[in-house]
Amino acid sequence: MEVLTSLGHGFAVAFAPLNLFWCFVGVFLGTVVGVLPGLGPAATIAMLLPLTFSMPPTTAVIMLAGIYYGAKYGGSTTAILLNVPGESASVVTCLDGYQMARKGRAGAALGIAAISSFIAGTVGVIGLMLLAPPLAKFGLSFSSPEYFALMAMGLAMVVLLAGASMVKALLAMLVGLWIASMGIDLFSDASRFTFGQSELLDGVDFVIVAIGVFALGEVFGNMEKRGEGTMLPVPKGLRNLLPTMAELKACRFAFLNGSIIGFIIGVLPGAGSTVASFISYGIEKAVSKHPEKFGTGVPEGVAAPEGANNSETGGAMVPLLTLGIPGSGTTAILLAAFILWGLRPGPLMIQDNPELFWGLIASMYVGNIMLLVLNLPLIPLFAQILKLREYFLYPIIFGISIVGVYSVSGSLFDCWLLAVFGLLGYVMRRLDYPSAPLILGLVLGDSMERALRQSLMMSQGDLGILVSRPISAVMLLLTIALLFLPLFRKANAWRIKAIEENG
């Protein structure tokens, strides 16, 4: 009951015209930077920070948070339409979203992404509202061994992302792990695989690899088939622009899965939304009745990762607001902003600043509705881009990709790197190597290695630390189960075949 009263006060704050207006500005800007690849919410918030100094702190927080969760909505648009991941968390959306677009279901894919984002975003806020203090404690019980187990579980997803050949998937994953190891090693300050280039000291930005391998690789691959008329089928009529009831029904579990997985992983300061989207996609595929169809454009394959990366926002707000611990680049800048206004997120924030805490939560409910209303009518508009002939479309994709990469670092070296990874993506496509395992290795490699080395430093070199802690032991068991899943499926298929033959 107390929660409801507080929430009521929160809504009173959120519905103040000034706050409502800036909430809209925030989610709108968020959608825009989400749609544009490269420029992410972190840089946007940092650049707009000075503008907010003249606002009341609550209003400013409402707007900046709007940018943060709004960007997660926008990220799926270019992923689905052009195979260009708008931000890191939407890489997984490319897998099935772009395939749906190729089948003429672009509108449906965008619709499912928006609806899933809305549901999961709202679930994330509910979680934040009801569970924040106890969950924050749970987050703290996670340390390096648990993160290692979580990352191992994520990496085991490779068996689910593999296409026809497991060997090729594993090779792609190893390349991803290798790229992840480039740059300065945190523990020894030694540089690895930099080839004497100071530009490589910070490692290779994940966005460059993702855009290169997915977007440019796809364009190169399509250009080769010149004359075959590869123009994508354009959805016609309102009915084709929205998901059908059957598609929505297929996503029932994915909505729930994405919401819960995203929120839990969001609460952990060391994981991140890309990991959340990969894991929820993997779970969706693992429990699906038709796992073989994943990657060919199934709506669940869009709903699960999109949901996860939106509900992750609510989760990430838990350690930020209740402990003052940021889990990602964006939340770190939000924390810096809080401090600039003299607000101190931490254990005392809910008591000391109830107006801000509850106002923010209420504004996130409102913002999620705004985003849904904002995004649904834009779908037909965005889908029009597929009407473009390829000689228009491809240069546009190239342009967006190059500008996106350049806007992250302002470095021409990174643009060359983009070209290299574009070619890599093309070669992988030609030789039938799946690209998702490469990205998976790249996303997890760095944090997995770090977690392992931290664990071993904690235990003075004893590997037992990984299995003697209950949470990490359970996750490692799940990892092993996951690795055996394909074998089990194969055995099952044989068994059924044998029964059929006998019968």
Next chain:
Amino acid sequence: MKLRSSMVIAACAAALAAAPAWAQFKPTKPVEFIVHTGPGGGADVLARFIAQVVEKENLAPVRFQVNNKSGGGGLTAMAYVAEKKGDTHAIAVFTGNWLTNPLTRAEAKYTVKDMTPVARLVLEPALVAVKGDAPYKTLKDFIEAAKKAPGTMKQSGGSITSRDNVVRQLLMKESGSSWAYISFPGGGERIAALLGGHVNMMVVEPQEAGEHIKAGNMRVIAQVSDKRLAGFPNVPTIKEAGYDIPNVPQVRGIVMPAGVAPDVLAYYEDLFLRITKTATWRKYLEEQQFEDGYMKSAELTKFFDVYSDQMRGILKEAGAKVVR
């Protein structure tokens, strides 16, 4: 808003103290203000704050335009500044990393020796903290515990070249004890490791620790600072706690490209002296719990040498590969 009212006061103060323009050189176009982090990073926040002070208080005839040259662990920005040799309209924020990173990185083409030191601005103190319910009430308690069981105590921190590790190395050498150092990339993760009880101690910035101390989740056992901070009058500095180690400040200041005429250097030197005298700047130092570390160009040049030598020794002891 506190910040705004202070700016008004500062603007008045600046108007009263309208400084004499004794230098011949004056910038004629916007000054490029280079930082090695992306928007929102520590150096970026400082540069944008300075640019704002210059504009609001009319301290220079032109604007200061922040240019983020991130990447390469800071080396990209350093190379950018060094290659601007002779440019009178470019300045950059340097941090301790600019001095340490070239020591261990063979990829570095330049060091601060290839630039003109302008002014040192701030020293960032730090606190030695343990978990709120830990048995250690003083730094001595912690070090004695580490002596009893060598290698079992743990500290969370950043890279091994960071100040956190330097303080540890110095303390271990001085006291003859040893404990493990576990690197985490983000400040949040370091604090989470301490609060979750996965490590025993950390060196933390007062800003970051404030709320955790207030809530009783974190206890400060010593200060990494020359004199006690205003916010922690009852906590001894490391020296006062009985460990005679040199103070290791986190330092930030301004450099510019090499090959500029003395009057150009004098102009910027004077400009930054005037910035540090504004009320806005004072307030900023107080809010951030920084110490005033102002130093002129000549002193700063000596400081660079002393600091680099000290770091070289410490890094070698820490087992890092020193290349220069």
